[in-house]
Structures are given as C-alpha cells and as structure tokens.
Amino acid sequence: MAFAALPAMQSLDPATSLLTALVAIFVATKLLGELAQRLGQPAVLGELLAGVLLGRSLLGIVDPSNEVLALLGEIGVIVLLFETGLHTELRSLISVGSVATVVALAGVVIPFVLGVASAIGFGLGHLPALVGGAALCATSVGISARVLSDLGRLESAEGRVVLAAAVLDDIVGLVILAVVADIVTGASIGVGHVARISLVAVLFFAGAVLIGMRVAPPAFGVIERIRMAGALGVLGLAFAFALAVLAKLAGSALIIGAFAAGLVLFVVPQKQEIERSTTTIGHFFVPIFFATVGAAVDLHALANPRSLGIGVALTICGIAGKIVAGYVPWWFRGRKLLVGAAMVPRGEVGLIFAQMGLSTGAIDAGLFGAIMLMVLCTTLVTPPLLARIARQTSTDAFATTPEGEDRPGDGGIDDLVAGASQADESPPVDRSTKAIRPR
C-alpha cells in the first residue's frame, strides 16, 4: 500500500504531501516508540527505527532531502537542546568540566586514529581514510541527551559529563569539519583558521551564557506582564532561536546557541511555564528530528560485501573508541562505562561528514555506504546498550552515587517519554529538586 502511494504522493501539492509525511511520522514514532518501551528499550530507539522504516531505503514516505521536513527536524533538535539546557544548572556543568574535556578530546582522537588505521588496512587512500576517521569523531548530542533522559540518567553525574563532553564534541566537530573540508578541497590548512573557529565557538558560548544570565531575568520579568496567553512559552522559544542564530552567525552551531539559551533560562523565575510550553511544542518537532535522521540512513550499503566489511570495521572502531575514551579520565568516580557508551551515537553529525565527503568527491559510494552503516549501528546500538548498563548500574555501583535522578513522568524533557520500565528498577533517590547540583 505504501509503495503504491509513492508515485501518487509526488503529484500532491506541497502542503498535502507535508501533512501526509507528518501524519506518518507521528503515528510511526509513537507506535514504535511505545513498542520499544514495552520491550524495555528507550523510546528513542523506536523513533529512529520509525524513521528508517519510513525513509528512503524502505517505504519512501519520508524524504529526508525534502527541505521543509529537514528544517522542521532542525527546529526539533534545537527545541530538544533548549529543553536539555533548561534542565541543566551551569555550575553542575562547570564542576564536571575537566572530566568532560578529557572525555571529549579522547573521544575524538581515539576513534579517529582507529578509524583511519582500519580504513588504510582495507586498502583505502589517505583522503577517504581521513573522511572515514573524521566521521567517527562526532557525537550526536541530541540522541545522547534523549537516551539518557529516556533512562532517567540525564541529571546524574555521568549524564552531566556526557552532556558537557557532547557539547564540546560538537565544537571540536565543527573544527574537524572545517579542516577536512579544507583538505579535500585542496585548500591550505591554516593553524590560524583552526584556532579562530575553536576560540570563537568557546568565546560565544561563554559570552552568551554570562551576558544572558544578566539580561534574561529582567527581560522575562517584562515579558511576564504580556497578557496574551502563551506569550512566555513562545518568547522563551524565540530567545532560544535568537541565540541559535547568533551562534551560527558567530561561526558556531545552531544547537550550541539553543543549549546556551536553556542554561540561561534555567535561572529565570518563569522557567516552569517556559519548560511546560517547550515540552509540548517539542512533542511536535522532536519526533520529526529523529525520524529524519533515521530516514536519511541508506540501507543499500548492506548489499555490498566490501562496504559491509569496512562498515563493520568502522562500527567496531566507533564503539570501542568512544567506550575507551570514557575510561581516560581515571580520577572520575562515576561509572566510566556509562559515560563512554553514551558518547557512541553518531546520528546526524556522522551523516553530515559522509555527505560532505560524497559531495566533494573525497569518498566514493562504497565508503559512503560503509559510513552510513556505521552511523546506523552506533546510533541504534546505543539505546539498548545504555539501557543494559544503566540497569546494572542502578543495582550496584550506581547505588553509591545517588544523584538527583531525572525520571520519566516528572515533567520536562522526561515527558518526551513516560513510564519507562527501567525506572522501576532503580533505587529510591532524593528527588526533592530537579536541578543538577555540583557534588
């Protein structure tokens, strides 16, 4: 039926075909998300699989190259990072700063070296090997944050480390993307260029948060006096969009700005109302993000044995590299395995590298397929892997670090899912505050 609908859909006007895709996304993500939960998995696994099912390689109902869907998905990841920021206290991020920095840097270097080495081992040239290795550096902060939230671990010590490291990874990823793009297009690699991108990204983040924390409370005090219903929620979101745009204009990434906006609004008295509204609007946009990420994965790579081989090798490097990186900060007292595993999903960030490589001619369709396979596996393996680790954690080591846990059903980002069965197995913890406090 779905296959038969495909030629018919192409003749629809843009509004009708967009609405059809949205109906398919909402129904499929909710059904497969629910199924995943009932099987003891995080709901996001079902949402990603819904995307794969609806996407280009199977049903073809969701076309990830459709500009409108791609933009709605981008709004989705911005809303998700804003929500994540709204749940994160700045001090708690700073308190894990050194651990997170080490995890982020190790999580870039180790998978990169492993990936380049195994690609060369498969007889690939230096340029394709470089792109393959670079695609392994990324972490999909959106997927990591959501899986941790599904598992009620976003506000644990490990969750904070992962969040901070993934955000740093995004900044490092921008730098690597710029450098690799310079190399494949034959431009000279300026050390100044690299330093400038890194510095601007870090300075923007610090500046936005510090200035925002002074400006936002009085500004939202005025906004609160607007009597039109919904003004606080929509203008809170507008603040996130504005910081996202400023981040992009400063040479950083949209989601970095959105996350900074969430950190800033953590301190305003109107936070509850903004959070409630953002969560509901997120119910609309966030599934579009996960579905378009899933839909962009091309399963045809599985048909080519050589691509399959390289893909499996890259996947092993990708998983092993990030998990090892979790163990590098030896002084960290939390569960290192949980940190490393949460950094595994490559998601949309890995896809960006693969597409850049293919469009510049640096890699061929075979390696593109292999990278696709790696993105798919690292993204889909994370939710069940992390669920397993979290369950072990909650019955042994984790019980010694009873941080304020974040649980589905408490409101906020957790309400993207409710009643995850894992929650029943974690020990009772102090949940008197939703804030992440430094220990």
Add this chain to the structure above:
Amino acid sequence: MAFAALPAMQSLDPATSLLTALVAIFVATKLLGELAQRLGQPAVLGELLAGVLLGRSLLGIVDPSNEVLALLGEIGVIVLLFETGLHTELRSLISVGSVATVVALAGVVIPFVLGVASAIGFGLGHLPALVGGAALCATSVGISARVLSDLGRLESAEGRVVLAAAVLDDIVGLVILAVVADIVTGASIGVGHVARISLVAVLFFAGAVLIGMRVAPPAFGVIERIRMAGALGVLGLAFAFALAVLAKLAGSALIIGAFAAGLVLFVVPQKQEIERSTTTIGHFFVPIFFATVGAAVDLHALANPRSLGIGVALTICGIAGKIVAGYVPWWFRGRKLLVGAAMVPRGEVGLIFAQMGLSTGAIDAGLFGAIMLMVLCTTLVTPPLLARIARQTSTDAFATTPEGEDRPGDGGIDDLVAGASQADESPPVDRSTKAIRPR
C-alpha cells in the same frame, strides 16, 4: 537596522533565515497583539499588523512567498480550525443550519453582484470585473473565528451562524474559484463540474463527521493506553492532518477537513488533553498564519490613484455586501449586524483569488493592487468594527440572549489571547458548560 539586515539575510542558510523570521514573527505578533488588546481591540488585529509591518511592503523580514513559512502558516490555519472545531458541538451547528446557509449564499451573491457592477462602472472589462467580484465572495474563516474568539463570542448564537456560514462559504469559494479559473483559461464551464465539486465537498464533510464520530472514540481509547508522554495530543493533531489531507484529496479544502476533525473529537473523552496540547502547539503556528497573511499584502497599491479608487469601491461593496447578507435570514432572532460584520474579512482567501487572476493574466497589476487594498481593509476593519458592535450588543440586545459565552482565559482557543478588556463589559452569563448547545 531592519533594512540593513535585509541583504545580509539573503545570504544566510535556510535554517538560519527561517529561525530569524520566526523570532521576528513571535516578537512582533506578541508585542502588537498586546498593544491592540490594551487599546481595547482584538489581539488578532495586532498580529495581522505585525505581518504587514514585517512583510514585503515595509521591513521585508518575512517573505510570504518563502515556501517554508507559507507551509508553517498553512499548518497554523489548520491547527486554528481544528481548535475551533474542538469547541463546537455538531448539533449546535446543525441547529443554525438554515440561517447559516442563507447567510453564506447571500454573502456570496450580494458582494459579487455589487463588485462586478462597480468594477464595470470603473470601465473594467468583463473578465477582470468577474475576478474582482469573485474575490469579494470569500470569507476568511480563520480570521472570523479568531476575532469572535478574541471577543468571547465564538460560542454565542451569532458565533455559530458565522462559523457555519464561513465554512459553507469556503465550499462555495472552491466552486467559484474552479468556475472562474475555467472562464479565465477559456475552458467550457460544465454544470456537471460545478455540481460535482459542490457535492463532493458536502458529502466529504458529512461522511467524515459521521464516520469519524463512530471510529474516533474507540480509536482514541486505544491511543490513550500509549504511555509515551504527549502521544494523545500529537496523535489528535495527526488525526486533524489526516482528515485535512483526505478533504484535499476529495477535492475539498485542507481546513474543512481540520474543522471536521475538531467536530469529531469534540465527542471523545480525551478531548481535554488533546485541546490543551493543540492550544500550546497553536501558540507556535497560529501567529505564523496571521503574520504571513499580513505580510502578503502589498501596500504599493496605495500609490496608484486609479487602483486606490477601485480598491475603495471594492472595499465598500465588500463590507456592505456581507453586512446586508447578515440581515437576509429575517427570522433569525440574534444580532444580524454582528453576523454580517463577522463575515467581512477576506484575508488569505481573497489573496488566493487575486493571485490566480494575476498569474492567468485575467487581471493587471492595477486591479491586483485594488483587490489587495480591499483584502487589507476588510481584514483590518473587522476586529475593531466587531469589537464595537459586540460592546453595544452586550449592553442591550445581546443581554436578552445570554448564550454560554466563550471568554479569554477559559482555556482552549480563547487562550490564544487572555484578559481581553472587552470581557469586563459583558454581562454575567451562565458559563457552566463550554459546549455550544442548540437553543
């Protein structure tokens, strides 16, 4: 500053420029909506003016021909009509059926005849006069519903008549658009064609509502068991999108399907949760609809004296024709002036006629400008006009028909605005139920 930003915006990537436009829309609609309320006007007047301000003829920040913004605005009017349907009991619509049918038909015939006559009086040919007259037939059901809601009159007897008549008008408008398109493209006008479009639209609406009312309660009983947070709200909206798509495929309009979906879900026990979620998601999308309608109006028509003259004449025909139509059902006991005035706004429906006429060459830029002026005036004059009539009504004649009034702050569609000052002046009424009951 805004002018200086314009060339810079064109060089932004699509995501950044979309987010910038959204920030501008959210901030401007909330500020001008608030200002309108404080001046005793419906908030929607401020939102439309925000669109005019941001649009093509002034600041140029919101480009209504941008496909993504246009689609988000279309989602906005679909959400708005779905919300409106969620507040409307089917029986109450049927009870005003004969009055509404007469108002709708008179409201098409009278402005059309007046418009064609005055256009010919200005020396225009028959074809341009026909398009000008046809553009006067439409009613923007979205704007009518929202103004009535802002004024707390959506669920009064007059509100029900306007809602039913405006929905019928939309069906009649589809027929007229098809006929006029046939004439301007030189195709033969088949009576069968006209009959088919009308019949399909009416049959679809009746069929969707009757079948939906049997299917939806058990379906949403199952959906309620999904434990993922937000599932009910998002799947309620998916139901509205699905009926909108079916309506379009059946040859009717998207918003007719969305309104039918709201009528259907009025009867399900999960209505409250769906309504709450839809209202919050509407806070995001509905302002985009009003802003894009406002932004599409080209003020340059005001510079051409001949266009200005024809535009003023069309505006007078447009306002007078609809108000007279309100008086045609002589047996109706409610305030006829309120009904007629609420049918005045042409909004996006008038723009569709003007654009069809211009693109087929049936009208020139001068008449296009005149129609634009008529659309602008009929749309902007309605909120203050209706506010004035409603105030008189609530202190005299209306006091004798104390229907269950809909007030800002009660939740649902009214919460698109809150604390409209008009509410203070209406008499105390029985508000024990939010449903519209037949009298």
